[in-house]
Amino acid sequence: MAITCRLVYTGQVFITNSADVTDFCARAANSEFVTVDTEFVREKTYWPILCLIQIATRDEAVAIDPLADGIDLAPVYDLMKNTSVLKVLHSANQDMQIMYSASGAMVEPIFDTQIAAMVSGYGDQPAYATLVQRIVGEKIDKRSQMTDWSRRPLTDHQIEYAIGDVTYLIDIYDKLITELSTANRESWAHEEMRHLRNKDLYDMDPRDLWRKVRLRRPTRRALAVLREITAWRELSAQRRDIPKGWLCRDEALAEIALNTPQTPVALERVRGINERFANGRDGKALLAAVKIGLEIPDDECPEPQNSQTPLRGHETLVALLQALLKLRSDENGVAAQLIANRKELDRIATEDEPNVRTLSGWRREIYGNDAIALKRGEIALTADGLSVRVVTA
Numbered sequence: 001m002a003i004t005c006r007l008v009y010t011g012q013v014f015i016t017n018s019a020d021v022t023d024f025c026a027r028a029a030n031s032e033f034v035t036v037d038t039e040f041v042r043e044k045t046y047w048p049i050l051c052l053i054q055i056a057t058r059d060e061a062v063a064i065d066p067l068a069d070g071i072d073l074a075p076v077y078d079l080m081k082n083t084s085v086l087k088v089l090h091s092a093n094q095d096m097q098i099m100y101s102a103s104g105a106m107v108e109p110i111f112d113t114q115i116a117a118m119v120s121g122y123g124d125q126p127a128y129a130t131l132v133q134r135i136v137g138e139k140i141d142k143r144s145q146m147t148d149w150s151r152r153p154l155t156d157h158q159i160e161y162a163i164g165d166v167t168y169l170i171d172i173y174d175k176l177i178t179e180l181s182t183a184n185r186e187s188w189a190h191e192e193m194r195h196l197r198n199k200d201l202y203d204m205d206p207r208d209l210w211r212k213v214r215l216r217r218p219t220r221r222a223l224a225v226l227r228e229i230t231a232w233r234e235l236s237a238q239r240r241d242i243p244k245g246w247l248c249r250d251e252a253l254a255e256i257a258l259n260t261p262q263t264p265v266a267l268e269r270v271r272g273i274n275e276r277f278a279n280g281r282d283g284k285a286l287l288a289a290v291k292i293g294l295e296i297p298d299d300e301c302p303e304p305q306n307s308q309t310p311l312r313g314h315e316t317l318v319a320l321l322q323a324l325l326k327l328r329s330d331e332n333g334v335a336a337q338l339i340a341n342r343k344e345l346d347r348i349a350t351e352d353e354p355n356v357r358t359l360s361g362w363r364r365e366i367y368g369n370d371a372i373a374l375k376r377g378e379i380a381l382t383a384d385g386l387s388v389r390v391v392t393a
Helices: 018-028 074-080 093-103 113-119 128-136 156-182 186-197 206-212 220-240 250-259 264-268 275-279 281-295 314-332 342-350 361-375
Strands: 012-015 033-041 049-056 061-064 086-089 110-112 379-384 387-392
Touching: 012 018, 018 061, 018 074, 033 093, 033 156, 049 074, 049 156, 061 156, 074 093, 086 156, 110 113, 110 186, 113 128, 113 156, 113 186, 128 156, 156 186, 186 361, 206 220, 220 250, 220 281, 250 281, 264 275, 264 281, 275 281, 314 342, 314 361, 314 379, 314 387, 342 361, 361 379
Parallel strands: 012 061, 033 086, 086 110
Antiparallel strands: 033 049, 049 061, 379 387
16 A cells, blocks of 8 residues: 655755755764665776766755765765764665765665565565555656766756655664564564675775686686686776776676686687777787786686586476475565575585575575475475475475
């Protein structure tokens, strides 16, 4: 059922000077919580360009212009790290990355409404517009969603749209907090949000990024090369502030790691690498990174991730585990994705007691124990009309 927004704002303020930033943040620092959103662009840069910061309290809502000449955003960043004020965001990762990149400080404490909604039965990764419609009873006008936020001046419609993202968020937060408390699931939601406070999510070591590049049948040597060339690409893109894909795409890095070209001519044969790149300074630097990877001692090369040998009937068992997951997810009003993903189901099917999140805490209580019992043949699934239910085997 839709609820009516309790807030009546006397004005939606567009802030373009430091004095108003300081004054607003001083008032906001006395609030129990603030809702936060950002607008940014990064199509042509490595580092995102922060174009707008929207913040609301129960009494006022503002949009702050980071691109205004001479504006000092230090009070905003101080507010973001003020531990006495809760920051409410939706799908917080990108906004927290933006704030961390701009200030070097973590946003804390936080409350992610997307995670809370998943715990409260609104589905897997519900979009912000979905929650606005289901909880607030409003439909968002998306005409400004894909606008170029770096262009000035901003229109009144853009500012109204942007501020709406944080005013609606107050009612969404109030509703979700009530639902979590009623269902005694606040600890579940906070457990899921804990990983957002991991600094490594926003400040990854370039030498760890090779793990995000998919490699077919990797060897330790190929992974050593991949580690070096991925780090080279990341650091080069950072230094020149360009998208890393402009230097070399993941697919090309994977082919280079597997085939280890050592000359410009060999590098040219890689799909996505042209003659100009291969014979220029980037090609030279990339080949140097390949050489480093080839010279790393064997015992210092990364280990390929061990692939589990599927048990006989593995896929059928996973299908049963998925059916049980859907059943328990629906019964408990929790997004299935939050309880278990495919990799976790694979491990439950092929290992006795794998160390996966599904078999700990509240997940084990509502699903994990039954998953183990199903695998051991202690329970079974049976049709009951158009429904499925669990029976003792």
